[in-house]
Amino acid sequence: GENVEQHPSTLSVQEGDSAVIKCTYSDSASNYFPWYKQELGKGPQLIIDIRSNVGEKKDQRIAVTLNKTAKHFSLHITETQPEDSAVYFCAASRSQAGTALIFGKGTTLSVSS
Amino acid sequence: EAQVTQNPRYLITVTGKKLTVTCSQNMNHEYMSWYRQDPGLGLRQIYYSMNVEVTDKGDVPEGYKVSRKEKRNFPLILESPSPNQTSLYFCASSWNFGHTEAFFGQGTRLTVV
Numbered sequence: 488g489e490n491v492e493q494h495p496s497t498l499s500v501q502e503g504d505s506a507v508i509k510c511t512y513s514d515s516a517s518n519y520f521p522w523y524k525q526e527l528g529k530g531p532q533l534i535i536d537i538r539s540n541v542g543e544k545k546d547q548r549i550a551v552t553l554n555k556t557a558k559h560f561s562l563h564i565t566e567t568q569p570e571d572s573a574v575y576f577c578a579a580s581r582s583q584a585g586t587a588l589i590f591g592k593g594t595t596l597s598v599s600s
Numbered sequence: 601e602a603q604v605t606q607n608p609r610y611l612i613t614v615t616g617k618k619l620t621v622t623c624s625q626n627m628n629h630e631y632m633s634w635y636r637q638d639p640g641l642g643l644r645q646i647y648y649s650m651n652v653e654v655t656d657k658g659d660v661p662e663g664y665k666v667s668r669k670e671k672r673n674f675p676l677i678l679e680s681p682s683p684n685q686t687s688l689y690f691c692a693s694s695w696n697f698g699h700t701e702a703f704f705g706q707g708t709r710l711t712v713v
Contacts, residue, residue, distance in 0.1 A: 519699060521702075528706075529707070530604075530690050530704030531690070531702075532704070536701070587658060588633075590642050590643040591642060592642035
């Protein structure tokens with residue numbers, strides 16, 4: 488089955504710096520790669536996703552890149568702000584009925600002002 | 601408002617006393633799933649359901665039961681809870697976990713003593 492590795496487990500940056508979180512996956516058939524943000528006391532919430540026919544996707548200060556050959560994808564947050572502090576999860580899945588989202592173990596991002 | 605509602609939010613119980621955590625979604629989603637979140641282990645899937653009366657095991661199903669009698673509801677049942685089931689539980693729903701955004705509930709923090 489699919490296995491998703493996520494690094495680093497914790498990341499501390501200064502406000503305004505960039506943050507990068509990396510994930511690798513094992514199942515070459517996976518083709519959907521979402522990123523979720525979990526704020527304290529809340530459930531995870533989708534912030535961006537990418538499909539295997541796309542190499543990069545941007546949404547304001549966040550971007551995701553995908554390298555299907557190497558089976559890894561990354562989340563990039565630019566100009567970090569204190570409200571970006573949260574736990575971030577990457578996930579991978581096949582686009583077919585009955586498949587599950589397999590999550591990485593999460594990255595705790597702390598942005599200090 | 602589109603949402604996934606879990607109840608209760610917090611629960612302390614004793615070993616062996618059966619309990620049910622309810623989950624309801626108002627988005628007419630086909631797919632629903634239960635996850636547990638533990639420090640350092642991320643989100644692990646317990647059970648999922650592709651439609652009414654269709655359920656299947658996830659990665660960590662031991663000690664849990666689910667049912668899907670109605671499309672909107674997906675309760676998680678612990679017939680005989682044990683201390684190793686102390687965890688933070690999340691219910692999620694989606695049109696298709698492999699394709700589209702998963703919406704998570706607020707979580708249920710369960711402590712088994």
